[in-house]
Amino acid sequence: AQSVSQHNHHVILSEAASLELGCNYSYGGTVNLFWYVQYPGQHLQLLLKYFSGDPLVKGIKGFEAEFIKSKFSFNLRKPSVQWSDTAEYFCAVNEDSGYSTLTFGKGTMLLVSP
Amino acid sequence: DARVTQTPRHKVTEMGQEVTMRCQPILGHNTVFWYRQTMMQGLELLAYFRNRAPLDDSGMPKDRFSAEMPDATLATLKIQPSEPRDSAVYFCASGPPGQEWGEQFFGPGTRLTVL
Numbered sequence: 690a691q692s693v694s695q696h697n698h699h700v701i702l703s704e705a706a707s708l709e710l711g712c713n714y715s716y717g718g719t720v721n722l723f724w725y726v727q728y729p730g731q732h733l734q735l736l737l738k739y740f741s742g743d744p745l746v747k748g749i750k751g752f753e754a755e756f757i758k759s760k761f762s763f764n765l766r767k768p769s770v771q772w773s774d775t776a777e778y779f780c781a782v783n784e785d786s787g788y789s790t791l792t793f794g795k796g797t798m799l800l801v802s803p
Numbered sequence: 804d805a806r807v808t809q810t811p812r813h814k815v816t817e818m819g820q821e822v823t824m825r826c827q828p829i830l831g832h833n834t835v836f837w838y839r840q841t842m843m844q845g846l847e848l849l850a851y852f853r854n855r856a857p858l859d860d861s862g863m864p865k866d867r868f869s870a871e872m873p874d875a876t877l878a879t880l881k882i883q884p885s886e887p888r889d890s891a892v893y894f895c896a897s898g899p900p901g902q903e904w905g906e907q908f909f910g911p912g913t914r915l916t917v918l
Contacts (some may be wrong), residue, residue, distance in 0.1 A: 731911070732909040732912055733894065733909040734909070735908075738905075740905070779846065790836070791848070791907060794845070795845040796845055
């Protein structure tokens, strides 16, 4: 069974700092990769996704992620965070097949101080 | 703006009571997923359906949990009898046909507290 590891449970940054959240997965085959965000008290929303093609994926709100197949990683980045980015971020993976479900990481709670 | 809806948004109940949570997937979506979110375990997949048929419910405690899709516009998750350890946020998500391995669209969740 595949697993997803997010290295940091909590990250605290000041506004304008750069962000990188780590995500590694265990499955060796072809995968689809996702980052979801959950703002306080809200449901999960898709930030970005990778299915194929350019391994550098750009998402909403200035986020991007890079798929590095050799490292089984899909790290999320943002050059300059804002207070409104305070949220929990989830990396998720599924196999590129018809009946595979998403496996989520445990999440990283990002707190951005103004 | 199509969204997944869930009711109730909050539920407080006593141990031993039956709890029913409802989900309306986005119209036209044919996959439905139930997740449970807790601080300790994060997001856990409980069950999922494709074209109303249950494909996997291995994540669900069988003795007390049951999930059904009476029709394409309604999915239900029942807990009977409920226990304090069932306290969590339960999310429903749906996905469009032909993209079962793609993006899932999440509902706002039902926050369940079992006393």
